[in-house]
Amino acid sequence: MNYYNPVQARANAHARLRRGMYLLPSLFTAGNIAAGYFSITQAIAAISANAQMHLDWAAIAILFAIPFDALDGRIARMTNTCSDFGRELDSLADVITFGVAPSLLAFVWGFHFLPESVDPELRQHLIQAGAFICFLFLLCGASRLARFNISHDTQPRNPGRPGRKYFVGMPIPAAAGLLAATIHLCYGIPVESWWISIPWLVLVGLCGFLMVSTWRFWSGKEINFSRRHPFQLLVLLAVVLYIALRYSNVVLFLIALAYMFSGIWARAVYGWSRRRRRRPHIESPGAPAEPDSYGPRFTG
Numbered sequence: 001m002n003y004y005n006p007v008q009a010r011a012n013a014h015a016r017l018r019r020g021m022y023l024l025p026s027l028f029t030a031g032n033i034a035a036g037y038f039s040i041t042q043a044i045a046a047i048s049a050n051a052q053m054h055l056d057w058a059a060i061a062i063l064f065a066i067p068f069d070a071l072d073g074r075i076a077r078m079t080n081t082c083s084d085f086g087r088e089l090d091s092l093a094d095v096i097t098f099g100v101a102p103s104l105l106a107f108v109w110g111f112h113f114l115p116e117s118v119d120p121e122l123r124q125h126l127i128q129a130g131a132f133i134c135f136l137f138l139l140c141g142a143s144r145l146a147r148f149n150i151s152h153d154t155q156p157r158n159p160g161r162p163g164r165k166y167f168v169g170m171p172i173p174a175a176a177g178l179l180a181a182t183i184h185l186c187y188g189i190p191v192e193s194w195w196i197s198i199p200w201l202v203l204v205g206l207c208g209f210l211m212v213s214t215w216r217f218w219s220g221k222e223i224n225f226s227r228r229h230p231f232q233l234l235v236l237l238a239v240v241l242y243i244a245l246r247y248s249n250v251v252l253f254l255i256a257l258a259y260m261f262s263g264i265w266a267r268a269v270y271g272w273s274r275r276r277r278r279r280p281h282i283e284s285p286g287a288p289a290e291p292d293s294y295g296p297r298f299t300g
Contacts, residue, residue: 024075024079024081025071025072025073025075025076025079025081025086026072026086026089028068028069028071028072028075029068029069029072029086029089029090029093031065031068032065032068032069032072032090032093032094032097033093033096033097035061035062035064035065035068035097036061036062036065036093036096036097036098036100036101037096037101038057038058038061039057039058039059039061039062039065039097039101039102039105040058040096040100040101040104042054042055042057042058042061043055043058043101043104043105043108043109044104046058046108046109046188046190047108047112051113051188051190052187052188052189052190053188054188055105055108055109055183055188055189055190056183056184056187056188057188058101058105058180058183058188059105059179059180059181059183059184059188060180060184061101062097062098062101062102062105062176062177062179062180063177063180063181063184063248063252065097065098065173066173066176066177069090069093069094069097069098069173070173072086072090073090087149091145091148091149094141094145094172094173095141095142095145097176098141098172098173098175098176098177099137099138099141099142099145099172099176100138101176102137102175102176102179102180103134103135103137103138103141104134105179105180105183106130106134106137106179106183106200106204107130107131107134108190109183109188109190109191110130110190110191110196110197110200110201110204111126111127111130111131111191111197112127112190113190113191113192114126114127114191114192114194114197115192118194119194122194123194126194126197126198126201129201130197130200130201130204133201133204133205133208134204136205136208137175137179137204137205137207137208139208140208140209140211140212141172141175141176141208141211143211143212144169144170144171144172144211144212145172147168147169147212148168151168154168155168156168156214156215156216157214157215157216157267158215158216158266158267158270158271159216160216160266165219166216166217166218166219167216167217167218167219168214168215168216169210169211169212169213169214169215169217170207170210170211170213170215170217170260170263171211171217172211174217174256174259174260175207175208175210175211175260177252177256178203178207178256178257178259178260179203179204179207181252181253181255181256181257182200182203182253182256184248184249184252184253185249185250185252185253187249206260207260210260210263210264213267215263215264215266215267216263216266216267217259217262217263217266218259218262
């Protein structure tokens with residue numbers, strides 16, 4: 001005769017709930033992969049017809065994948081459903097969505113549609129350089145993810161405030177977001193001037209370098225959504241979200257550009273302050289010699 005055990009029933013229900021909760025962050029990761037796959041298909045479709053529309057949709061898909069990538073890990077931590085499988089799946093998703101998709105999109109948008117009227121030798125060199133730099137972007141992004149997976153409490157070369165968490169190197173979603181936001185700023189209209197392809201080449205290469213650098217970038221992990229916040233903050237977030245969606249071409253580009261330059265600025269300020277601290281003391285003429293830690297200073 002079987003007796004009802006409420007403790008065992010609650011344990012079984014809790015186990016079923018936990019199995020279901022593991023599915024929740026994986027759904028956001030699947031959305032991340034779906035956005036990356038859609039972006040790749042749109043970039044390929046742009047080669048044959050209606051390039052502007054397809055390239056713009058490809059860029060928008062990458063931008064949509066960024067909140068999916070941010071939410072899957074945060075939800076896993078909030079629900080205490082982190083797992084090795086989830087971390088590996090998230091890394092593979094990031095390689096597809098923020099590595100393969102933006103590198104292909106950057107090449108098709110910036111170099112594929114250069115007209116035949118451009119000097120043939122120059123056009124060939126730009127296409128070859130573009131293919132190589134876009135591949136380096138993908139390689140740097142994959143290396144950035146591999147370093148992130150094996151590192152534990154890594155400190156940037158230019159440490160920030162004590163107690164605050166930073167990314168070591170530019171995160172791959174931010175680098176991919178900058179490229180996608182630039183294309184979305186131009187409404188997906190492909191580059192048809194060689195002099196525009198050159199700064200685009202520099203920007204793609206710079207994003208790749210920043211990903212593998214050891215410079216600090218703001219992580220935003222100190223933002224705690226599980227705590228109570230005033231209702232006015234919800235209204236402010238709604239207004240910011242509306243502005244970002246209504247004027248997405250300009251707002252998203254400015255946000256991505258500001259984030260990139262924040263890391264560059266932090267590194268420049270740290271280097272300047274470090275050189276200033278190491279600058280040797282130059283005594284003014286006629287000033288008395290200052291004693292050092294070993295006693296008075298004698299000359300002669």
